[in-house]
Amino acid sequence: MTGVIPVIDTAYDLVMTISTRFVRSVFAAYGITEEGGRRLYIPERTSAIAPVEQRTDRRSAIVTPRAAIHGKHTVMYALAHETPLYKDPTIGFDSCIAKIPYGELVLVMEPQGRFYRVVWENYEGWVLKDNLADRAGTVYPEFVQGEENSVDHPNTAHVRALINDTFGLGQSEFPLQAGEYVLYRLMRRGIRIQWPETRPRTPGSWHTILRGLSGVYISVLPKQGTIIEYTEENDIGHLAYVEAVFPDGTVTISEANYPHAGIYNERSLSKEMWRSLRPVFIEVTA
Numbered sequence: 001m002t003g004v005i006p007v008i009d010t011a012y013d014l015v016m017t018i019s020t021r022f023v024r025s026v027f028a029a030y031g032i033t034e035e036g037g038r039r040l041y042i043p044e045r046t047s048a049i050a051p052v053e054q055r056t057d058r059r060s061a062i063v064t065p066r067a068a069i070h071g072k073h074t075v076m077y078a079l080a081h082e083t084p085l086y087k088d089p090t091i092g093f094d095s096c097i098a099k100i101p102y103g104e105l106v107l108v109m110e111p112q113g114r115f116y117r118v119v120w121e122n123y124e125g126w127v128l129k130d131n132l133a134d135r136a137g138t139v140y141p142e143f144v145q146g147e148e149n150s151v152d153h154p155n156t157a158h159v160r161a162l163i164n165d166t167f168g169l170g171q172s173e174f175p176l177q178a179g180e181y182v183l184y185r186l187m188r189r190g191i192r193i194q195w196p197e198t199r200p201r202t203p204g205s206w207h208t209i210l211r212g213l214s215g216v217y218i219s220v221l222p223k224q225g226t227i228i229e230y231t232e233e234n235d236i237g238h239l240a241y242v243e244a245v246f247p248d249g250t251v252t253i254s255e256a257n258y259p260h261a262g263i264y265n266e267r268s269l270s271k272e273m274w275r276s277l278r279p280v281f282i283e284v285t286a
Helices: 002-031 156-163 178-187 206-210 271-276
Strands: 073-079 082-086 095-100 105-111 115-120 123-128 215-218 227-231 237-245 251-256 264-268 279-283
Touching: 073 115, 082 115, 095 123, 105 123, 156 178, 178 237, 178 251, 206 215, 206 227, 206 279
Parallel strands: none
Antiparallel strands: 073 105, 082 095, 082 123, 105 115, 115 123, 215 279, 227 237, 227 279, 237 251, 251 264
């Protein structure tokens, strides 16, 4: 038997090496990269995420994932706002070694009881199964043209969790705001604005607040992936995300809180139409 053990160990090491390469290929397929020790979010899709099999009551804040038992090397999403990562498959005194942000991808290594052993960034530990989701649709919002995203709509809760409730509206009665939607779209590309201390960050003032910051460029010409900002006739500012720019100058935008409170909307503006708004376009690259 003493001669067999080294062979088994060698085989085990080989399998783990192959598995590690496989996991890295899975991450690469998802568009996940490492930058500064933190994993970037998966790239956004140009269309809404396909509906998941299980829906939830519109008044529930976060969708509960369908119960599932996953084996090794399964990519899943952190579902809680700050998912605790425990040292052992039990909840004990001071046993939380890290908190995983909402929507982050983790690699499930194995199930045990009501826990999964997972790998996240430089950590390895145990997460409650109820705090992980196996579908992007249970974590990310599913926007529908013309649908209201009220304060208690799952989309609103998802967006605010993903952008860390930047504007502090989680305890308010406000529906999804234009600025929150724009930050979410940037976040899906791995971009987060490094805000100065200036407050309030109301729509219409972003180009002034962000001007001069590293990685921020202000222009009067549209570009795909930029923020369009303008002030309406009633002196209320508005923000939207530029989806596409066409050769004739037409731009397609998506937005929230337009034309009415909380409404998700998509529209195309001819060159003459968007010029009449006297907008600025904000490009954030880092």
